[in-house]
Amino acid sequence: MRGAVIMTAWRIVIRFLRPRETMAQIPVDPPAEPPVAPIRRDVPAGDAEIAAVAAARGLPILPECAPGVAANLALLARHARIMRGEPA
């Protein structure tokens, strides 16, 4: 009986003396991966998408520029298709 009490007390002492590094090795569930945005490869198209990409880059598009920007993006999209060997 006395031996069992001593062993229990010893286990408690050991538990509190265990180095923190050892504690950190205790298996835990890995944190959830943050969501990864798909890598964008396509040229933005359409007013809403163009405006969203522009806003994300801190480049507001003034109304006077919007038609010309859209036309040039359409031309660049065509070049992207040609570069990839896709139908223009």
Place this chain on the structure above:
Amino acid sequence: MRGVLETAAAVRAGTLSARALVEDTLIALVADTHVAVTRVLHDRARAEADAIDAMVAAGRDPGPLAGVPYGVKDLFDVCGLPTTAGSGLYADAAPAGADAEALARLTAAGAICVATLNMDEFAYGFATINAAYGTTRNPSDPSRLAGGSSGGSAAIVAAGLLAFSLGSDTNGSIRVPASLCGLYGLKPTHGDLPLGGVFPFAESFDDIGPFTRSVEDMALVWQVLAGRRVDGGRADGSGDFRVARLGGRFRENAEPVQLAAIDAIAPDAPLVELPEIARARSAAFLITACEGGALHREALAGQAMAFDPQVRDRLIAGALLPEALYQEAQAFRADYCARIRALVADYDVLLAPATPTFAPAIADPRILIDGALSPARADLGIHTQPITFTGLPSLAVPLYRPGELPIGLQLIGRAGREADLFAFAAKLEADGITGYGMPQGAASGHCMPQDAA
């Protein structure tokens, strides 16, 4: 109309005063009607001319370009002036603290910078249609474009007002106006000529180079800029050139006179088709758009309305392209360059059209590409852009057509072998196939190919 060599020889010999020549040149530049000049550098030119004359009087040699007046595209730093890059946005920028490296080399050789010259804003175009400084006119027909983006540099030499000028070539901005104005124009091996103090456009492709009216003048100016001598032709000294003609898309979009000249120059030369040339041109287009857009993004965010509207919208579009697309285009480029260099390693000179057609009308600046009308501003470089992509040197040479609209060819060489191109072009010039044909109303005199050779 004196060329570079003739002028420098006369100044060095003391038979021509640099100051007198500069005074005549300044008067002519002020009176220019081609919308080629943006600033005339009266004080600087006179001071440099006096210094040259003083050196000659003292028995010292001012250098191989002694007293030769020249102009620069308005994106080279000129000490004491704002570098505008053709944009009103930078008209009041802080003045450059020193000359661009290219100017410093020319000055050390005795040349005199007398003017800054018109261009497409930020070099983004093949037309020299500039909202702030006007549209440059072609000396052979002022109702037509001079080409761009180094249009002022080409027009002023073609009009006979200067013996040479400097431009920059990112996708064809020297070779296109050289073709449309009837001049020699060099895009060197990528990175070979000094870019220090030059306003950038797309660093993957930016180069500088000269415009001249003869091959001899071109070789001399190149020697000064490159800091090494032309070594007289092929590396093995044989004088025989291994020539190929570029086929496919290059021949599908060309004027008959260009194809006839190419076939006459090298009737037995193999017809080489560069693979995937349309893909290469499109990749170059995308890289240029990305790099140009990134360069100006901050200014576009704050001062968009200060840009030339057409350039502005192109730059904004480029700034919105995904990074992954840019990396994809660069990866294609790396692979493509290796393949093309291996393919053309057996040739000294490749022959191709420089532009797909003659100078378009200013009133309707469109050209036919693959049977459809396209904007000249974007598409005149259809044959130069894929060559730029490879980094190889390319010399635009004018077909000798006095009294007719000018048009040119490209002589494309191996990396670092500009000397091959000069030697081959000299043969063409001596045979009367290429050469400067003075436009009606040009300054004076007439430079026949045999005179220039």
